[in-house]
Amino acid sequence: MSTNSDAGARRPVLALVGATGAVGTVMIDIMNARPSVPWGEVRLIASPRSAGRKITVRGAELTVVALSAEAFDGVDIAMFDVPDEVSAEWAPVAAARGAVAVDNSGAFRMDPEVPLVVPEVNADQISARPKGIIANPNCTTLSMMAALGALHREFELRELVVASYQAASGGGQAAIDRLYGELEALAGKEVGVRAGDVAEALEAAGLPLSESPFPAPLAFNVVPWAGSLKDEGWTSEELKVRNESRKILGIPDLKVSATCVRVPVVTTHSLAVHATFAREVTVEQAHKIFAGQPTIVLVDDPTAKKFPTPVDVVGEDPTYVGRVRQALDFPNTLDFFVCGDNLRKGAALNTYEIAEELVDRL
């Protein structure tokens, strides 16, 4: 995190593209809560349909302007919280107008000319940005990056086996609404008594699966599918965990297997992580490292049954880590459990942290 310490310098202009969306709204909350960078101007940009809306940022009422090339004139840093195809089209436009685009979509993450940044792990990569674009990682990957980055610096990460417990809000407001709707339709019913009865009850309640953002019921269920199908049966989400982890940590040959599963949780992704290092690592060493990280909260007291769970982490900035165990049969290996708010560190917060880091490197 940087502050613009030279009082004589021109204060940078920050744009937020997608200001009225779910992540954009969290972004504005974060800007209000983190006043360290005094922006010269904050410009809110959204689709033409949202233009004209008034939103208060840091005490000032701002009017949302429509997305256009001219909207980026004079902008130093443009944060994008929009769908992939909107970023793909407009981030280069912002860059061409002289802004650094910080993009939270999947459009540029694996582009070799675009750094993929988690500030506490690889802030040094912010300066080299040949396309004028910096990418923010996928929320599932992000949930474990602070913890893995800190361990990797000491013990050299080699292998990663991950299973996720992903919240509905990763699929946007429609996905949250679907989960609440399903639970309401099933309230008071004895479900799970016989195969298929949840799907039948949802159908009867006017909530057919064909209209769900999920490929199976989410209430009283878990759904081992996130994203779209890629090669060999792997989902896009599972490959993002692999490829983005490799790029962020700078380990091109990191071995990764991930299984991504949606669970009936509103917000906060959790991951069961099995991580193998080049050198031996004890629980005590890991605890010490985690406790020393400003963006990690260690909650790990098994005697008192204290560990992180998603509902403890909603709205929180840090990643929570617990259940740290030395693997009994795998050398140099730790098993642990992490929880991160997928809308904050997983999306808006990390994007804003990149913007803060950029202030001194424009």
Added chain:
Amino acid sequence: MSTNSDAGARRPVLALVGATGAVGTVMIDIMNARPSVPWGEVRLIASPRSAGRKITVRGAELTVVALSAEAFDGVDIAMFDVPDEVSAEWAPVAAARGAVAVDNSGAFRMDPEVPLVVPEVNADQISARPKGIIANPNCTTLSMMAALGALHREFELRELVVASYQAASGGGQAAIDRLYGELEALAGKEVGVRAGDVAEALEAAGLPLSESPFPAPLAFNVVPWAGSLKDEGWTSEELKVRNESRKILGIPDLKVSATCVRVPVVTTHSLAVHATFAREVTVEQAHKIFAGQPTIVLVDDPTAKKFPTPVDVVGEDPTYVGRVRQALDFPNTLDFFVCGDNLRKGAALNTYEIAEELVDRL
């Protein structure tokens, strides 16, 4: 599965200890649905408080008798679905009276003189039972045993990294009631907006955490804890997965790491399995093996987004397997997802299958 084909033989007498409990009730459903073994007599045994209750089994109204040494007189096979301490005391009593005890508790599973049996994996171990006791595995381990046993026979299993998605009913009726109670208390509320609000709302609704069978809220949450604390931060449930897998598969040096997590599902445990073998195994080979197993249903068509989920499997006898993928970075390794009804194959069904196998080996 065996049938007592010799019509002239004395038909064996079967006792069910814990006949009025949650698993006992499922057991009676299973006996009604599987008429293959014609028992000479079925004797229902329970605590003195349940004695005298009438329960219909295979069309006959039976009267529950109180647990006592004499209750085992004339019994050939006694199935125990009772807490560990009840089994620890009474299974040896049944054995001393000449019955073979088939025990679904954790009391004897790791006893070297007690076989731990999943019939489709190691039915051959039923005959050697020096204590007259055979143990039924933990439900979480059981959910993946049919699949792993079948793969192990062909490819020789070496390593296992597992993350579980365990249903509330693994904790009994009180745990199911707690999940429903929490969801009812939170119905219509916007939860997961801020850390701790779920716990606060439950407290306000008269459902304090101190009265829950779970160490954290389960509604809208996942809880990375099952069982009790053992050495080095591992839970009893995680060590059961390791130690019971080794014993059932007959691989004393099998490498295992498990993270056991409770999810807001009523019934059916799921597992994300990362399994490494001595020899290369393709998805096609694994599909062929799974499709050939009578106790496995393969649901694996990623193009159509078809995979198993817990609500599809409730009340079903087989284990469901899907999301089979060859690991991209780990040689000889498959990642897959399994779902098994923890009350059926995970408990009552496997116990009854062992009893059926015993008929010809008394």
